[in-house]
Amino acid sequence: MLVLDAVSKSYERRQTRVDALRSTSLKIDRGEFVAIVGPSGSGKTTLLSMLGGMLAPTMGRILLDGQSLYDLPVRERAQIRNEQIGFVFQHFNLVPWLTAIENVALPLCLYGSDSHIQQSRAEALLKRFGLAERAEHRPSELSAGQQQRVALARTLVTDPHLILADEPTGNLDPESREVVLDALHAIHREGRTIVLVTHDQAVAGAAQRSLRIVDGQVEELGSPRSAGAA
8 A cells, every 4th residue: 555665865954964764665555553653853754744745755756555656746646645645643733713523524625525514524523533512612622632533533534544643642641642542443443544653652552563763764663463453
């Protein structure tokens, strides 16, 4: 499903070259739940951004379902990103002046979907995540854990088959963290592929397979877990 073929990413920072990734090759199969760990600045978010079609590699190719993402026109790549890939962020990225249900329905609104479809899908997803009674609340009226569940609902409203999660539990207390991880496992059991980046080894341990970025290279961490153990 996802293939990195000798991918490198370099930056120029204060006239110094920084190699975020160096000649990295990696394959993630459809339906896997993969965690990528590493300290801040190790290149985790850079890698996730490249997988999501938002940041072109300096060298190498990234293939999604056999298509080389960065050989596609910008508009076509944006369409793939909007329709096939869901993003979950550490800071939730909810629109503060919209209610929970409006935030969840927003991607469908941007696509010009029928308003009845927007409403029914958003309601169903809020109910799924135990937030039906919070539908008319704005983000400032929700706890951090509730905001992240709203963000997860928004991610699923377009029915993507790939979920990219950037430190999705980083701002949560232990109880909310477990709720969000349980939600991610449920999403995974539906057949979706999840790639999660984290600095937390305990969070990474919940995935089927763990990778670590060291000195710009991706390496396996132990043996992959069985899908049933997820």
